[in-house]
Amino acid sequence: MALNPHLYGNGMPVAFVNEIFVLNRDGIEFEINNIQGVRGGTVRTKGRIFLSNVRMVFVADKPPTDFFISFDLPLLYVHDEKFNQPVFHCNNISGLVEPVLPNDQNREMYPTHSFKILFKRGGCGTFVPLFLNLIKSVRQYNQMFQTANGPHVDPLRAAQTPVDEMMNAAYVDPSDPTKIFLQQPTSEAHKRDTYHS
Numbered sequence: 001m002a003l004n005p006h007l008y009g010n011g012m013p014v015a016f017v018n019e020i021f022v023l024n025r026d027g028i029e030f031e032i033n034n035i036q037g038v039r040g041g042t043v044r045t046k047g048r049i050f051l052s053n054v055r056m057v058f059v060a061d062k063p064p065t066d067f068f069i070s071f072d073l074p075l076l077y078v079h080d081e082k083f084n085q086p087v088f089h090c091n092n093i094s095g096l097v098e099p100v101l102p103n104d105q106n107r108e109m110y111p112t113h114s115f116k117i118l119f120k121r122g123g124c125g126t127f128v129p130l131f132l133n134l135i136k137s138v139r140q141y142n143q144m145f146q147t148a149n150g151p152h153v154d155p156l157r158a159a160q161t162p163v164d165e166m167m168n169a170a171y172v173d174p175s176d177p178t179k180i181f182l183q184q185p186t187s188e189a190h191k192r193d194t195y196h197s
Contacts, residue, residue, distance in 0.1 A: 020181075
């Protein structure tokens with residue numbers, strides 16, 4: 001995770017080198033815990049989510065604090081994800097995400113975050129399969145290049161995950177307000193090559 005990743009003025013995340021944005025979904029309620037500097041440590045707010053071959057980025061419509069505007073969840077650091085279909089509540093995805101830290105930081109000082117993405121506006125038949133397929137693809141690709149560092153490898157390694165076939169075969173659910181990117185919305189001039197400044 002990374003709190004408040006770089007955004008353009010329109011709320012679109014600044015892309016990393018080789019990052020391909022797959023979709024944008026609004027009408028999301030997002031919940032995340034263990035946020036330092038927030039009373040109670042939990043943030044729950046509404047906004048939109050961007051999904052790429054590297055990460056998910058939640059951007060709040062009306063940030064609940066000046067401290068929390070957006071949140072970055074690297075796909076390589078997401079685990080224990082689960083698609084939930086409760087009887088009396090909206091469909092959601094829950095899971096855990098590890099923090100993104102510079103190599104010189106003590107990982108034990110930063111707890112794992114639990115998150116929940118609630119689909120408040122319509123179906124999720126486009127978002128969920130693409131998300132689950134991307135997670136699976138990122139993990140398979142990472143296993144080919146597993147290092148002694150364990151699960152905490154460079155989250156940008158996921159940028160090498162091939163997504164072209166996945167996008168060509170994407171099913172679009174008419175009840176799902178997800179917008180799929182047919183063309184990349186950012187210019188190469190502003191792309192970043194690391195999570196850290």
